[in-house]
Amino acid sequence: MKQLNKIRVAVLFGGRSAEHEVSLRSAANVIRFLDLSRFEIVPIGIDKQGNWFLGNDIFTKSLEQNNVPKLSQNHEAWFTAEWIGKPVKKNTLNELVQSDGQMFDVVFPVVHGTLCEDGTLQGLLELANIPYVGCGVLSSAIGMEKDISKRLAVNAGMLVAPYLTIKYDEWQSNAKQFVQKITEQLTYPVFVKPANTGSSIGITKVKTVDQLALAIEEAFCFDVKVIIEKALQVRELEVAVLESLEPHTDPIVSVIGEIKPQHEFYSYEAKYLDENGAILEIPAIISDDLTMKAKSIAKKLFIILECEGMARVDLFLEMTTQQIYFNEINTIPGFTQMSMYPKLMNASGFSYTNLLTHLIQLAIKRHTNKNRLRRDVHAKHVELVS
DSSP states (O other), rough: OTTTEEEEEEEEOOOOOOTTTHHHHHHHHHHHSSOOTEEOOOOOOOOOOOOOSHHHHHHHHHHHTTTTOOOTSSOOOOEEGGTTTTTOOOOOOOOTTTTTOOOOOOEEEEESSSSTTSSSHHHHHHHHTOOBBSHHHHHHHHHHHHHHHHHHHHHTTOOOEEEEEEHHHHHHHHHHHHHHHHHHHSSEEEEEEEEEOOTTTTTTOOOSSGHHHHHHHHTTTTOOOEEEEEEEEEEEEEEEEEESSSSTOOEEEEEEEEESSSSSSSSSSIIIIIIIIIEESSSSOOOOOHHHHHHHHHHHHHHHTTTEEEEEEEEEEETTTOOEEEEEEESSSSSTTHHHHHHHHHHOOOHHHHHHHHHHHHHHHHHHTTTOOOOOOOOOOOOOOO
């Protein structure tokens, strides 16, 4: 039975993306720091086959194995997307279901990457009419798609590094032509990136033309669209942005942080596998003028990309010109021990626990506002008096 007067929070973790393992670390921190005097936690693991499994036992096993275990025939999945449109036997989960049939009050997705952070999961929760933490369908999809988010940033007058895009079928048909085009239009080195991943998965820094094709093939292992971007001489800045609970109030913008990679670049290994992979400097040692510019750009991006809840904005400070470039935006930023978003918010006055509480309150508020909308076409017509 649900604990009296507590908000039941379903913490989603795992998922079908290449960032599955990162999600487990983020979820462990969220579960650790949620205020147990206010919230009851229901962990829900999503394995790499897309099955959803509910309960503390799966969370414990997931952390032990660094992977949500594939469900065996002895363990019936609580939900899988493959059931949609098919008759299924409804599980009884009596120990969790309340008298009104509500299993939880709000979902906290601590999942990263495609099929998790890109609007697909958010769309499912919208269909189910369940409150959830973080950005909605539109901003989640835009934020994950690096090419589209860059186009919108450029349209808003912001700088981005010069880049080209290739789709999988185009590459298969004209690989040599694209290699020549990239070499002519972008000077080396360049970064080759899948358009729809995070955590630097599938990214390669290419220094010469003979390395290019292999790097593009690697990126196509993770997405059907690839970005090739000129590598600028930059400092990497990060800004955490948090939606305010107060109406008609600008989003809260954190202090500026700087990532100082100790590897060739801020790769997946530097972020998650090497304890000394990067130095995180909070606040970044930059001028007051640059600090104000970076905060202004982060806030503007949060607004123009229609973000809700939270986002981490990644910027480049070009060393020669001191111009600030937009790199990417993360709509479900990491919550691991090494992640910048909670560190930046903590340095800005939000403890980990208070930050999580704030995000859940935002989710419930948004859901309440959206449920005021009419869902029928039989609204009363207002007659105009001539």
